[in-house]
Amino acid sequence: MKNFSSLLSAAVILALSSCGMNNNVAQNSTAAADSSAAAVVNSTIEKGLFAKMSVKDTIKAGDSVQLKFTVYNNADTTQHFCKWHTPFEPFISKYLDVKSESGEEVNYKGAMAKRVMPPPASSYMTVNSKDSISTTVDLLKGYDITKPAKYTIIYVGQNMSGLIVKDSISFVYAK
Template structure:
């Protein structure tokens, strides 16, 4: 029993110490490619990376429901962000909350990938100084949008990508 208590205590200490990994946010862009997702959030906020989402105000049933995702870099040097949980990769994670005006959440129907942590260097994208990169995604490929209604979209992938989108957007899905 004594050995079990020692083993249990050691496991708890190891688990807690791994949660306290270096998170100082003062990494350079080379180090960012090798950092954990939590560290990326802190470092990108300091470096001037942020994102915006946009789309048409009204989309008719049968049309593509295209969301534009743009990442901006206000820093004086090129910066990197993790493309996981963003539209820069196919729908393999739920990084958007899509809700109707009544508050009903639209079901995510895309894949849910397991990830190797920390993200490998190939999972990062560069944005040049004072520049931006954009991509467009059809929400019908990842979300079960079938009913005409007004919807609000909120980006929730910031814990993985490190990108902050301050504002939600709304659109009407009409007949």
């Protein structure tokens, strides 16, 4: 019976974990969501991981919109993060909010994958101590950016990946 109890406890813990974060926050509870976001920030700061995005200031309409996403590890030890909901995997989830200057959200046109929880070991990436890793993705492959305008990009995948991007970035998509 003792082994069954231990096994059951382990199964419950695994079921509630997602990339090192609890994902038991009610979708419609603003207070709980704010608390969860604060927990993600604190966890990421403790781990020493954070990410930054960059894109050219002006991009000619028709050219690719190359977003560079870099994860930094300021900790004294090697750290891990879940690559789900980051540019380190193909567009199979909406992890960015892309909005025009008028506030109109750009449609996400990529796939929306369902995930098996907890994430398998292969879904984690390693960042060595005091190091960084980067990837570049063409936003036109996942977002319907067609109109010339100024756009703002906000990273919203932190609940899955555990990564925090503090600053939004902007670019002008010009004729």
